[in-house]
Amino acid sequence: MSKAKRLLDILMFVTTKKKFTAQEIADEFHISIRTVHRYILDLSDMGLPISSEQGRHGGYTVLTSRFLPPILFTEEEAVSIFFAFQSLNYYRNLPFDTEISSVEQKLYHSLQSEAKIKVDNIRSYIAFWNPKRMIDTPFLNDVLKYSIENKNLHIQYESKSGIRKKHIRPIG
Template identity: 90%
Template structure:
């Protein structure tokens, strides 16, 4: 009425133009995730895949379908659910301490931890975290976290997953022939 303008705030991205090869490479990346039972942002990944596929020309769709039939990043499909994967990832990013209920081979225990991040290996999700009781970084399987009892904010920064990977010493495996 009195002039001026406003910018609408939206969480939608403007249209992104991909070449056919870029779109194919995105599906190639999606193929590498197919054998994980749970993924962070699983529904969003499916949505992106559907939107991208439906926008492709028929030649590109044929190419994508062939890729799905001829290439796989195979990991044995695990039947173990990780229902708290998204929560653990979110709290790691938010730099929060967690009080969790954790089931290990020795039983169910309460743990007070500071998560570093999550990563997948051999079909399972792992959480390296600082254990306040043991005063060291331990590795937890996310599927064994039964519940998150509470969270605490942290003011100070801690190492993230990328820094932890650079910090740990990867030992060469010993091969045994039986």
């Protein structure tokens, strides 16, 4: 098994388990403790936030539960995701706007050179165009948050009959 494949398997194992020992990895993947330590250093160098604790009840802990293991896309899948993001550029305000831009850049830079050429060529000929959305949506993030958390949202607005208050539960 190649080192890259082994690292990917260990990455998926540790992000699922969260807390583990070198011995557990050695047993799971049939490798030596010394090799485990080298792989853990490699994963740490790649950006996996790992903490180690010495002693009898020590081991390793993945510091965040919000880290996703690598996802392997085909070239066609990656290109389709890139162009789905392109269609979002026509909206004025979107939740996660900064994150969408970051994902788009990461995706583009992770493409192999042939796929980058394909994306660039398609971009120069095709635009997934939508009319520019000009309406401000300053509360869209809040509505999304309350919808996800299944909480009531309290709104106040002005109507012809005066100030009105509503309690709503966004469902989608």
